[in-house]
Amino acid sequence: MLIINCPLCGPRDHAEFTYVGDATKNRPENSDNSNDNAWYDFVYLRDNPKGLHQELWQHSFGCRCFVKVLRNTLTHEIIATGMPKDNLILKEKGLELSV
Amino acid sequence: MAKYSIFNIIKNAFNEDKNWARAWRDPEPKKSYDVIIIGAGGHGLASAFYLAKNHGIRNIAVLEKGYLGGGNTGRNTTIVRSNYMLDENAHFYEKSLQLWEQLSSELNYNVMFSQRGVLNLAHTDSQIDAITRRGNTMRLNGIDAELLDEKQIRKLMPYLDFSNDVRFPIKGGLLQRRGGTARHDAVAWGLARAADSLGVDIIQNCEVIGFEETGNKITIVKTSRGNFNCGKVGFAVAGNTGHLASLINLKLPIESHVLQAFVSEPLKPMIDHVVTFGAGHFYISQSDKGGLVFGGDIDMYNSYAQKGNLPLIEEVVTAGLAMIPSLSRLRITRHWGGVMDMSMDGSPIIGKSPIDNLYLNCGWCYGGFKATPGSGWVFAHTIANDEPHSLNKGLNLERFKKGRMVDERGAGPFPNRH
Ligand SMILES: Cc1cc2nc3c(=O)[nH]c(=O)nc-3n(C[C@H](O)[C@H](O)[C@H](O)COP(=O)(O)OP(=O)(O)OC[C@H]3O[C@@H](n4cnc5c(N)ncnc54)[C@H](O)[C@@H]3O)c2cc1C
Numbered sequence: 001m002l003i004i005n006c007p008l009c010g011p012r013d014h015a016e017f018t019y020v021g022d023a024t025k026n027r028p029e030n031s032d033n034s035n036d037n038a039w040y041d042f043v044y045l046r047d048n049p050k051g052l053h054q055e056l057w058q059h060s061f062g063c064r065c066f067v068k069v070l071r072n073t074l075t076h077e078i079i080a081t082g083m084p085k086d087n088l089i090l091k092e093k094g095l096e097l098s099v
Numbered sequence: 100m101a102k103y104s105i106f107n108i109i110k111n112a113f114n115e116d117k118n119w120a121r122a123w124r125d126p127e128p129k130k131s132y133d134v135i136i137i138g139a140g141g142h143g144l145a146s147a148f149y150l151a152k153n154h155g156i157r158n159i160a161v162l163e164k165g166y167l168g169g170g171n172t173g174r175n176t177t178i179v180r181s182n183y184m185l186d187e188n189a190h191f192y193e194k195s196l197q198l199w200e201q202l203s204s205e206l207n208y209n210v211m212f213s214q215r216g217v218l219n220l221a222h223t224d225s226q227i228d229a230i231t232r233r234g235n236t237m238r239l240n241g242i243d244a245e246l247l248d249e250k251q252i253r254k255l256m257p258y259l260d261f262s263n264d265v266r267f268p269i270k271g272g273l274l275q276r277r278g279g280t281a282r283h284d285a286v287a288w289g290l291a292r293a294a295d296s297l298g299v300d301i302i303q304n305c306e307v308i309g310f311e312e313t314g315n316k317i318t319i320v321k322t323s324r325g326n327f328n329c330g331k332v333g334f335a336v337a338g339n340t341g342h343l344a345s346l347i348n349l350k351l352p353i354e355s356h357v358l359q360a361f362v363s364e365p366l367k368p369m370i371d372h373v374v375t376f377g378a379g380h381f382y383i384s385q386s387d388k389g390g391l392v393f394g395g396d397i398d399m400y401n402s403y404a405q406k407g408n409l410p411l412i413e414e415v416v417t418a419g420l421a422m423i424p425s426l427s428r429l430r431i432t433r434h435w436g437g438v439m440d441m442s443m444d445g446s447p448i449i450g451k452s453p454i455d456n457l458y459l460n461c462g463w464c465y466g467g468f469k470a471t472p473g474s475g476w477v478f479a480h481t482i483a484n485d486e487p488h489s490l491n492k493g494l495n496l497e498r499f500k501k502g503r504m505v506d507e508r509g510a511g512p513f514p515n516r517h
Contacts, residue, residue: 001408001409001410002400002408014408014410015410019399019400019515021354022401036500040499040500043443043512044443044512046350046353048341048342048345049341049345050345057400071400073402073404074403075404076402076404076408
């Protein structure tokens with residue numbers, strides 16, 4: 001079981017959460033054709049890193065908030081959690097993005 | 100290389116089987132190869148085999164970071180079928196099934212392909228409608244499919260829960276009799292032996308760690324055993340595709356997720372077919388050694404670890420017990436995980452890439468074992484001719500940009516939902 005430290009509810013089993021996915025994707029500003037590439041990137045392309053991954057989980061069986069999690073995809077170790085707007089990488093000073 | 104035959108077996112029996120030659124070489128790598136395939140799973144080995152056999156290209160290396168067949172090929176639940184609905188998948192997987200039917204004799208190696216039939220159960224009226232539609236589509240495509248009612252299923256599979264007061268009563272099922280299972284290791288070993296005998300160098304313990312590019316071409320493949328010059332490069336690394344692609348700054352519509360599988364203690368023959376539950380994700384068959392082999396969903400979060408988590412095990416077993424209550428007293432003897440290359444529409448990507456001499460074979464999700472010979476067949480064609488075979492034209496990478504998804508389930512761009 002992964003233990004996710006929800007910023008509002010405290011440490012909880014991951015079975016209480018629904019996995020949302022990559023937290024680094026930003027929705028493009030508008031949807032005119034000039035932005036096709038940005039939409040392609042947003043909807044379909046993923047860094048899919050082997051190592052540190054910033055991801056969103058929804059606390060479906062708790063506060064229902066979205067929680068940002070910094071997790072290692074190779075070891076499943078959770079390094080930090082926060083609210084979606086938090087930059088967890090910056091918080092964890094000295095941490096390299098690649099493993 | 101000596102052909103395996105009854106005479107060979109008798110001859111070697113006289114020498115207490117001490118004189119069998121090794122099945123494939125362990126060659127010293129050359130400096131340069133016309134084609135380098137990365138990943139010696141079933142797909143990489145089949146691609147090398149068909150490149151040599153169908154296209155006459157012999158200067159080929161298959162590079163493997165561990166031992167051949169140690170990835171998903173050696174970790175899967177070995178279900179083989181071609182019960183797809185969309186054209187891009189249906190004809191490709193049917194070609195693959197036809198190749199399976201010939202594979203043992205083609206390779207002179209028994210891959211223990213067993214056409215025991217694959218049955219998908221339906222539990223509601225709408226599921227009956229859905230499997231009827233699927234079955235009709237398959238038959239229009241010339242692929243075998245049979246709709247069974249509850250009575251017929253009861254005869255074939257008396258161990259299923261047919262009581263009326265259950266949450267998900269069995270209403271019917273779709274049977275593909277030509278589907279079944281194969282011995283996963285034998286597939287890897289048979290393909291390795293056959294490719295090796297055509298001159299393909301299979302280089303194990305050789306991890307690809309980088310690339311050198313000139314213009315829009317890969318010129319050098321860097322590995323833990325030195326650098327190789329290359330003509331063309333093919334990726335066939337399943338769950339490691341994302342990582343390998345990141346070494347040449349290529350982003351793909353793929354996420355890596357872990358899928359677990361389970362084997363029970365051995366039993367006398369009980370389950371003669373492959374059966375899948377329609378009200379949850381669960382599939383089961385029985386191996387020749389008697390163990391029940393089963394699995395369910397992925398663990399749902401991105402993972403490169405070849406290990407899964409306990410909540411998912413509980414979920415899989417719950418679905419299994421709903422379908423076959425008599426499993427409740429059975430012990431699980433082994434379970435493990437493999438890293439899946441989950442694509443954004445649930446269908447594979449097999450074709451050209453944005454880099455001139457790089458070809459992609461990935462996005463197999465849960466279902467790439469059955470694709471093994473078909474994948475090798477069309478991937479070899481694509482590499483040799485620098486253009487796709489008619490069977491993998493629709494399974495290209497551009498489809499994501501153009502909005503032409505091949506999404507059997509209609510689940511949308513969520514890789515863990517396929
Ligand atoms: C638990 C489980 C159950 C499954 N059940 C089924 C099923 O019932 N039916 C079905 O059809 N499919 C099933 N699948 C899917 C199927 O196993 C795969 O899609 C298929 O085997 C993939 O074959 P492959 O040759 O592409 O990959 P693999 O067999 O994984 O081979 C890829 C190889 O690449 C190597 N590699 C990776 N990175 C590098 C590198 N940098 N350098 C060199 N080598 C590298 C790996 O070591 C590996 O050996 C299942 C998978 C799992 C995990």
